[in-house]
Amino acid sequence: MRRLFFALPLALAACEAPPQPLTPEQSAALKPADARLAALYESSCKACHAVADSGAPLTGDRTQWDARWAKGETVLLQHTQVGFAAMPAGGQCFTCTPADHAALIRFMAGRAQ
Amino acid sequence: MTTRRKVLLGGAGVLALGAGGLVGRRVWLDREPAALPATDAQGRVVWQNWSGLEHSYPAQRAAPASDAELAELMRRAPVPIRPVGAGHSFTALVPTDGTLLSMDRMTGLVSHDATAMTATVRAGTRLSALGPALAAIGQEMPNLPDINKQTLAGAMATATHGTGKGLTALHGEVTALKLVTPAGEIVQCSRDTKPELFHSARVGLGAFGVLSEVTLANKPLTRVRKEVRLVDTDALLKDWPALAARRNRRTGPPARAGSGCRYADEPQDAA
Numbered sequence: 001m002r003r004l005f006f007a008l009p010l011a012l013a014a015c016e017a018p019p020q021p022l023t024p025e026q027s028a029a030l031k032p033a034d035a036r037l038a039a040l041y042e043s044s045c046k047a048c049h050a051v052a053d054s055g056a057p058l059t060g061d062r063t064q065w066d067a068r069w070a071k072g073e074t075v076l077l078q079h080t081q082v083g084f085a086a087m088p089a090g091g092q093c094f095t096c097t098p099a100d101h102a103a104l105i106r107f108m109a110g111r112a113q
Numbered sequence: 114m115t116t117r118r119k120v121l122l123g124g125a126g127v128l129a130l131g132a133g134g135l136v137g138r139r140v141w142l143d144r145e146p147a148a149l150p151a152t153d154a155q156g157r158v159v160w161q162n163w164s165g166l167e168h169s170y171p172a173q174r175a176a177p178a179s180d181a182e183l184a185e186l187m188r189r190a191p192v193p194i195r196p197v198g199a200g201h202s203f204t205a206l207v208p209t210d211g212t213l214l215s216m217d218r219m220t221g222l223v224s225h226d227a228t229a230m231t232a233t234v235r236a237g238t239r240l241s242a243l244g245p246a247l248a249a250i251g252q253e254m255p256n257l258p259d260i261n262k263q264t265l266a267g268a269m270a271t272a273t274h275g276t277g278k279g280l281t282a283l284h285g286e287v288t289a290l291k292l293v294t295p296a297g298e299i300v301q302c303s304r305d306t307k308p309e310l311f312h313s314a315r316v317g318l319g320a321f322g323v324l325s326e327v328t329l330a331n332k333p334l335t336r337v338r339k340e341v342r343l344v345d346t347d348a349l350l351k352d353w354p355a356l357a358a359r360r361n362r363r364t365g366p367p368a369r370a371g372s373g374c375r376y377a378d379e380p381q382d383a384a
Contacts, residue, residue, distance in 0.1 A: 039217075039218070040217075043217040043220070043239065044217070047239070047241060047262055078151050081151040081152075081158060081159060082148045082149055082150075082151050082159060082161070083148070083161060083165060088161065088162075088163045088165075088200065089149075089159060089160065089161035089165070089168070090158075090159075090160060090161070090200075092199060092200070092262065093217075094160060094174065094197050094200070094213060094215045094217070095174045095175070095176040095213075095215045095217060097158075098158065
C-alpha cells in the first residue's frame, strides 16, 4: 500500500505530456479569465509577450517559461518590478499592484491563476 | 641569451597585463547599473522609464476610466500629479512622490468623420492599437514613429515624430483636443476655439493638464510595401541624394562593418 502511495504520483507525472511550443497566434489568443486582469494584460504585457520577435517569452508557451518559472515567483516578480534584460521596469503596467504583477506572471507562465 | 629571453618574456607579460587592465576597465565602465530597490522604506513600488534613467516611488497610482473620474482625481489626488504613457521619453516629466496617473483605461475610438477624414480617439490609446482601430474605419495616420508602444497622449506631449521628407510630427496632424486642467475643468480647444491653448497643449509636456481626447486629421487607408535591404556603405552614400529626396526612405545602423540598412516604405494601391 505504501509503495502504491509513493508510486502513484510518479506514475501520474510520467503520464503528463511534455509542454509543446505555441505559435504567436495561439499565444495572442490567450487572455486572463479575470476581466480587470485581462485589461491590464492587453494594455501592457501583451505588446511584447505575444510577439515572437520581441525576445520576450511567449504567453502560455511553457517550453519558454518553465526554466524561468524554476527561478521562483519571488525572483520573477522582482525582475518585473525593477526591469530585467530588455523588459522595462513594471513591464509597461504602471497601475499594476504587486499582486497584479504576480497574477500576470502566473498567467503568462501557463500556470493556473 | 638567457637575459634577453627574460627581458622579452617580461615585456610580453607587462603588455598582457596592460591589455588586460584596459579590457577590465572597459568592462567595469560598461557594467549594468545596480537594480533599484523594488520598494522604498514606505513600501511604495518603484516606477522607472523605459531607459531606466528616470525613476520615482509614487505615493499613489491612479487609472481613471472617464473624464468625470479624471476631473475628480485632478482635484483630490496627492500632488504632484504626473501623467505617464508608456514611459518611453528620456525626459524627467514623470517622476513624482505624489500621484502617477495612467490613461490605460481611457482608450479607443470615440467617433469619426468619413468625409473630413478625421477620428476622435481617447488619449490613452496605444499607437499599436490605434492603427488597427483606424484601419477598421478606412483611415490611417499620415506619419508614425518607429516604435508603437507609446500612448497617443504621451507621444504627442513629448513631440514624438517619425521620419520622412515633408511629414510633420504627430501633433502636426491634430485638429482638436479635450483637456482636463489641474483645477478639474474639462476644456475643448482647436485651431478656432481657444487656439493659444490648443497650440501650446499639442506638445504640452503635461503642463496644461491631462489630454483626454484627441481629434486626428487622417488620410484614406493605403497599402504600404515595406522593404529592408542590407547594402554596401559606399553604394548607400552614392545613392544618398536620391534617397534624401524620397519621402519614405531612411537608413539604420550597419548590421556589420561596411554596410548599412536601407528601409523603404512605398505607398501602393488603396487597401
